[in-house]
Each structure stands twice: as C-alpha cells, then as structure tokens.
Amino acid sequence: MLDVRKLRLLRELAHRGTIAAVAEALAYTPSAVSQQLSALEREAGTALLERTGRRVALTPAALVLVGHAETILAVLEEASADLAAPELSGALRIGAFPTAVRTILSPALVALSSEHPGLELMVTELDPATAPDALRAGTLDVALVQEYDYVPAAPDPALDTEPLLEEIVYLADLEPGPLAGRSGASWIAGTPGTLCHTMTVRACQAAGFSPRVRHHADDFGTVLALVEAGQGVALVPELGAIGAPAEVVLTPLEARRRTRLAYRRGTRRRPATAAAITALKAAVRARTP
Incomplete structure (x- = not known):
C-alpha cells in the first residue's frame, strides 16, 4: 500500500521542482527525501523519477500519482475537519x-480574539506569490492570495479559494x-x-512601452x-493608496487587483478555518472605502 507521507513528498516535488526545496520546506534532509521517494518507487512498482546528474524530473506515472495524491490529501483534510x-x-x-x-x-x-479566546492566532506577513507553498506545507491555514488583470493566478489543485476583495x-x-x-x-x-x-511591467507593456524601473520597493x-x-x-492598488500624500495624484486605471482567501482543499469545514474566513469577510465589509 502506498504511504501517504511519501505521496506528500512527491506532490511537493511536483510543485517545488527540486529535492532540496522539498527538504527545506518540510524540515527534512535532502537525503531523507531521496530515500523516501525511492521507497515510494518500490511501493508503486514503477519509476517515478528520472535522474540526470543532480536534477530530477517526474515520469508520466509520477504525474498520475500526484493527481491521486491531491485527492487523497484533500479527503484526509476533510476527515480531520469533520x-x-x-x-x-x-x-x-x-x-x-x-x-x-x-x-x-x-x-x-x-x-477572532474576542469571540474565540481559545484560538492561538499566528500571523505571517508574506508576498502572496509565496502563500500557496506555505499552505501546502502546512505552515499556514488560511492565506490571502492575489491576482491582477495582467497577472492571472494559475489554479492550484491542492487549494480552494473564494473571493474576498476587488x-x-x-x-x-x-x-x-x-x-x-x-x-x-x-x-x-x-x-x-x-x-x-x-x-x-505587464501593464506598461500593454500600454505600449517597457518601464524604466529606477527604484524597487515593496511597501506602498x-x-x-x-x-x-x-x-x-x-x-498602486486601492488598499496601498490609503493615506497617500496630498501632493500625489491618483489616476484610476481599468486594471484591478483581486484578493482571494485560500486554504488547503478539505479544510473549509474546520471550525477555526471557517471562523477566520467569516472574520476576514466581515472586516472587508466594514472597511471604509
């Protein structure tokens, strides 16, 4: 029978691309990840990895198995939530x-603190592009992810999302x-x-030019x-423009930024996850435009 923990390692390898990245994300050593994946190959009875020097690629059989792993892990999350x-x-x-x-x-x-004092709330500030990896690795339960009109988000079979803000x-x-x-x-x-x-970069290219970027800053x-x-x-998106200096002119564009709530498949019914989603949606409804 296939081991769920080994299937999770294979799923992470499909997303992260290297054994070293999987090891770092899940607190393994690279040799331990390699050993577990080799054991999974023996359990599956077929080659799952193609090794070329230090690089590995997933075989067609491995990609099929990753699809099943996504479903299995989601069902286990649902069982835990229930x-x-x-x-x-x-x-x-x-x-x-x-x-x-x-x-x-x-x-x-x-x-959340007022209504559910038993919760131990833990916040991580991060770029939305890194949130899916953190959710899959289990270091986050709920995250805010984004897409722009010019940067659509690719669907992630390990995650479910729902709209929060435009x-x-x-x-x-x-x-x-x-x-x-x-x-x-x-x-x-x-x-x-x-x-x-x-x-x-993409919005400027759509307007007919490539921007000459002089400064890089992530805080709006x-x-x-x-x-x-x-x-x-x-x-600058709307939330980032709150409190803008009076001298700065804000010209609205057709482009939009969309924020979605993301969580691992199968965890929506987990009481803490549901409470977080409810509180975040209420905070959006109550905010001053």
Missing part, C-alpha cells in the same frame, strides 16, 4: 500581504495623465519576482513617499 472539536482552540495560522495586515487582518484578529489600481504621479504617457518616466516597482513588479507607503519626492511614478 472530527475537529466544535470548541475553537489551538493554533490558527494566517498569512497576508502587508497592506492587508494593516487594513483587513488587524480588525479581523480583534474579532480593488482599483491607480497610477501614482505628481500630475494627472494616462498611463501611456509615462513611457519616458522613471518607475518605482516591487522587487523583481513579486506580483506587484510583474503587474507593473515607501512607494508613495518616493513618488512624492519626485523620484518616479508607480502603480
């Missing part, structure tokens, strides 16, 4: 991006004007590899301060 005690207690780990921590997560935490994206500058007119401007964008950086307060100082222009 057996969970109705009294809310224990750790609840939530991941969110910085502007959401300030504007959405903080009031949700107040409500925001306007603004062009932040010291004077009004269309995005297409900023081809010669200096730009302020997020760290390369983040969703915000990718969104800036810093971004707006740089705009106010005349250091460039930037794209």
Whole structure:
C-alpha cells in the first residue's frame, strides 16, 4: 500500500521542482527525501523519477500519482475537519500581504480574539506569490492570495479559494495623465519576482512601452513617499493608496487587483478555518472605502 507521507513528498516535488526545496520546506534532509521517494518507487512498482546528474524530473506515472495524491490529501483534510472539536482552540495560522495586515487582518484578529479566546492566532506577513507553498506545507491555514488583470493566478489543485476583495489600481504621479504617457518616466516597482513588479511591467507593456524601473520597493507607503519626492511614478492598488500624500495624484486605471482567501482543499469545514474566513469577510465589509 502506498504511504501517504511519501505521496506528500512527491506532490511537493511536483510543485517545488527540486529535492532540496522539498527538504527545506518540510524540515527534512535532502537525503531523507531521496530515500523516501525511492521507497515510494518500490511501493508503486514503477519509476517515478528520472535522474540526470543532480536534477530530477517526474515520469508520466509520477504525474498520475500526484493527481491521486491531491485527492487523497484533500479527503484526509476533510476527515480531520469533520472530527475537529466544535470548541475553537489551538493554533490558527494566517498569512497576508502587508497592506492587508494593516487594513483587513488587524480588525479581523480583534474579532477572532474576542469571540474565540481559545484560538492561538499566528500571523505571517508574506508576498502572496509565496502563500500557496506555505499552505501546502502546512505552515499556514488560511492565506490571502492575489491576482491582477495582467497577472492571472494559475489554479492550484491542492487549494480552494473564494473571493474576498476587488480593488482599483491607480497610477501614482505628481500630475494627472494616462498611463501611456509615462513611457519616458522613471518607475518605482516591487522587487523583481513579486506580483506587484510583474503587474507593473505587464501593464506598461500593454500600454505600449517597457518601464524604466529606477527604484524597487515593496511597501506602498515607501512607494508613495518616493513618488512624492519626485523620484518616479508607480502603480498602486486601492488598499496601498490609503493615506497617500496630498501632493500625489491618483489616476484610476481599468486594471484591478483581486484578493482571494485560500486554504488547503478539505479544510473549509474546520471550525477555526471557517471562523477566520467569516472574520476576514466581515472586516472587508466594514472597511471604509
């Protein structure tokens, strides 16, 4: 019979790409991961990995097995959720991006602490692009993930999501004007590899030019301060534009940022997960536009 823990390692390898990354995420040694995957191959009776030097690739049989692993792990999560005690207690780990921590997560935490004092609330601030890996690894229970019109999110078979918030994206500058007119401007964008950086590049390309990025900043307060100082222009979503300096002109664009609640498949009925989702949605409804 196939071992569920080994199946999880294979699933993580499919997502993360290297044995070293799987080992780091799940607190194994690389040799232990390799040994477990070799044992899984013996249990399955077929080759699952193609090794070329230090690199490994999944065989067609392994990809089939990964699909089954996703279903098996989700069913086990459902069983655990159905057996969970109705009294809310224990750790609840939530991941969110910085502007959401300030504007959405903080009031949700107040409500959760008041209504469910037995919960041990644990918050991690992170880029939404890294949230799916953390959810699959079990280091988060609920996370806020994002997509932009120019950066759609690929579906993840290990996760379920539901809508939370849609925001306007603004062009932040010291004077009004269309995005297409900023081809010669200096730009302020997020760290390369983040969703915000990718969104800036693709939105500008859709307007007919590639941005000349001078500054990289991931905190929108810093971004707006740089705009106010005349250091460039930037794209800023609605939550990030709260409290913008009076000198900064915010021109709304057609682009939108969409935030969704994400959690592992099968965990929606877990009482703590359900309570977190309820509190976060209530905080969005109560926020001041």
